[in-house]
Amino acid sequence: MDGQRDGEKNIVSIEDRIPKLKQARKKKANRRMISYLCIFFCLISIIVYLQSPLSRVKNISINGNSFLSEQEILRQSTLTNDTNIWSVHPKDIAKKLEKNLIVKRATVKRKFPRTVQINVTEHQMVGYVSEKNRYIPILDNGSILKNRAKSTNNGSAPTLEGFTETGYLEEMTKQLQKLPNEIFDLISEIHWAPTKKDESKIKLYMNDGNIVLGRINNFSKNMQIYPSIVAQLDPKKKGIVHIGVGAYFEEFSNKDK
Known part of the structure; x- marks a missing residue:
């Protein structure tokens, strides 16, 4: 139980x-x-x-451009207001922009929800090449911007005359890039003046009325002494400043004047 x-x-x-x-x-x-x-x-x-339109790029911010217009940068970046924000690959776009000879560096950032920021650093302009009454900008990487020629030199950079050899022109632009701004701004014209013994010789016409004779090689280093030489001279006296080994001043003769 x-x-x-x-x-x-x-x-x-x-x-x-x-x-x-x-x-x-x-x-x-x-x-x-x-x-x-x-x-x-x-x-x-x-x-x-x-x-939906909510995922598309609404604002494209561009900073640092001088030579390049915003339209040129946008065209090369391939970005539009129809671009999906999620399909934007910053590194790929930066590489596209850096293919341009004017662009030294480029960075691209996505800023959610709908903004893309482009920052470009352009190569520095170091002078103008004179050609058929036109002044063609030349950059510190040796690039000559023929499609951006001007009718006049506005004085923002020296005119480079007679540089028929590309190699010497490129080296000259590298030397100019290394100059301090206070010396760079003193230069009006640079003429290539090769001789049989030395093809790297150059003649500079300065804004203060003096002439400088030197060489392309080590020009930026040798030119550093120019302000100190001029500071010791009578402002009324003008002449030729020889730079290089044993820098010295040679006053203009009456004939030179």
């Missing part, structure tokens, strides 16, 4: 647990369904967002 009663108790306790198990399974299934629905709606929302 006791064994029969124990069996009945066990049967009753299992039957009591069945509704609880069913309820637990139902809750688990509901939670899983809700999770699947959340993921589904998130994916739908992302797709809708990517296809």
